[in-house]
Amino acid sequence: MTVMIVGQKIELKGSNKFFTYCRKAFGVSRFTYNWCVAKFTLDYAAYCAAMDRYRKELEKYKKSPLCFTQSPVKPRLPTALDYKKEFNALRKEQYPFTYEVTKYASQQAFINFGKAVKAYFDNVKNGKKAKDKNRKNFFPRFKKKSYTSGSFYIGGDQVKLLTGKSCSEKLNNHSKKQYLNIPNFGYVQLKENLRFTGHINSVTISQSGDRLYASFSIEITEEEYLRTHKTAVQHNTAVGIDLGLKAALMLSDGIAIEGPKPLKTKLRKLAKLQRQLACKQHPRTKGDTTRVSRNYIKQSAKVSRLYRSIADIRNDFAHKISSILTSHYEYICMETLNVKGMMANHKLSAAVSDVGFYNIKSKLMYKSEYKHRVLYEADMFYPSSKTCSRCGHIKKDLQLKERVYDCPECGLSIDRDLNAAINLKKIGAVSPELTPVELTALLSDLKRNQITTSSVKAGIR
Template sequence: MLKAYKFRLYPTEIQKAYFANCFGCARFVYNRMLNDKIEHYKETNQMLKNTPAQYKNEFPFLKDVDSLALANAQQNLEKAYKNFFRDKSVGFPKFKSKHKSNDSYTTNNQGGNIRIEDNKIKLPKIGFVKIRQHRDFDGLIKSCTISMTKTGKYFISILVEQEVPEWVPAEHKIGIDLGISDFAVTTNDADESVKHANPKCLYRSEQKVKKAQRALSRKQKGSKNREKARLVLAKKHEKIVNQRKDFLHKLSDQITDENQVIVIETLRSSNMMKNHKLAKAIGDVSWSEFCRQLAYKAEWKGGTLIKADRFYPSSQICSACGQRDGKKALHIRAWTCPECGTTHDRDINASRNLLVLAK
């Protein structure tokens, strides 16, 4: 089993300069190879098979960085091409922007050249970098991805190959209905329903973000004060992201710890965000990230995640008698079944119907 562990790095000024060089070279190689592939295809209608080594004589600065960082940039480009030809809706590979793309590069462990000793991690070509290892892990280090956030913080994600741990699965089942007013409404096989409140991370900090954005827009481009204002705004966005991740990880851990079979509805966020009144709220809840976390955590713990069919009418069926009562407007949060007379909370009823799909 491959598992990634993320830690904070505290590089020196020299190491920061090296990391910046690696970030830039990996981005440069990716863009240059992509551009050459496009031009070659226009001329010959054939795919160009190029490698980073072909560019080192023309651009000697590429020799100063870890060669595996360039090789992994090539692999990322090849993967993007394969994904495009597999599914055109994914989109054609795009050029990486210096200011908009994430600053990161990946290197591989070869012959033990990546290891942790005395609160420092050994990396190729740069030596030991101070690391805050807040938890231990066992296994063989396969690769590492070094990244820098927009606030200037450095992190390393260590991919480790380790044995699958023995996990005693819980014997419970649960149905999960996702929403906006309540992030999730769950019903288990004991017919216990729980509403998990939406943390609304962006909504609660929106005024502070707007204030920081206005301050940034007033600063002269290229000035030191503009860079200070940019950093203030980036920190506020980073805090929102961290709050959201913390909530999602805690809730997904709790659900996968307590349940063997999990049934969740399938939502197309991209389609739902075409409703401009709800777009910001839908983007804030991060349903797709929550589903992703449930999927891999359930797999780790020997559980099963079932995604209901996209058109399954979970909110239209009476969970008491099975009568289908038709579509309902979003503002209707409770309804009475015309067949059996049972009054339902819309979300709890949907979670009960999803629970029926548990095998």
């Protein structure tokens, strides 16, 4: 039996009191993490020096082992677990405030810190360099205090979810609404009920602007997945997808899918609000003692509210489009998202972040897995745009501004993105075009989800 992990993020109906609790828990989790970073920075420097000494001694030892009473001892870098032990030994005496919230607020920080250290060493090993010059190659950083965000984790053993009916008298025990127990606090109502039945692995409480959310990670069976994701699944159909500038996605069946409309205006407004935020009084550099003004906090709340609404639009679009594509097509072929190449082109980079291609792709990936679909990725150097989709001629000098592909060999005249999409389809399984019935089903599904499309056709000169 396959087990799947699904997530659901639900807004919480929190009181001011709960908000205060959360701010405290965010603080504890940030404090613990930063405690690790401070220790690690010192320990790592000491470790590097000790390693140098060790290597020199080892060389001497190899030459003349008789001069030593014992072989040199290799220094050891403390792990996150060591820090956890040390922290917990001091906790009662020095950090009693960490007991006011769930134990996970402080304890999960060590796990997160361990991951950050591992990622750092992995990056060093792979020679990966950070783009940001101030980011010393992914060395763990201090977490900053933020008025508009934060998160803490609650492990599965402390998660208790009750419906009003079975709750204590204090709550409205006739309601079917669900309540989440927050350790050391009490019950908080969820704004919608959990959709899945299964074991809850964990819950992460997070703040975004003036709202609080609970993100559940739930283990469900395949049957439960199929019960909760009722979609007709087509077989033996294939599609090539080109991610483009003009339309967000171009399907090899000639359907151009537009990105969500409100996104553009909202993104422009976001830029404006962020400019205004920069003018409000706040510390600008490290060590600047300027106080954060009321207006700064107010403005940053506005920014994060708009930011959230943009994220919601993107997420909604990504969910819808990935669901539709994975239910209508068995084989999905797309290009490898090449960060460097895309970011080098300014216009393209804006489009990439506009619609959130990474988001769409990651959702396509996991939904394909759940629905037993096959996702193909084209080789990074596969010339999907430059190749003629009819005769295979490669047009080496194709410019980005040429929106129509005119083949000098066979006379095909076709929309550039459609040509690329058809080429991408070829890397997957050989399958026929969609039948008119299948095509109608796909279009009506897109329309039902309020996704704007237009159709693009190829012509021959």
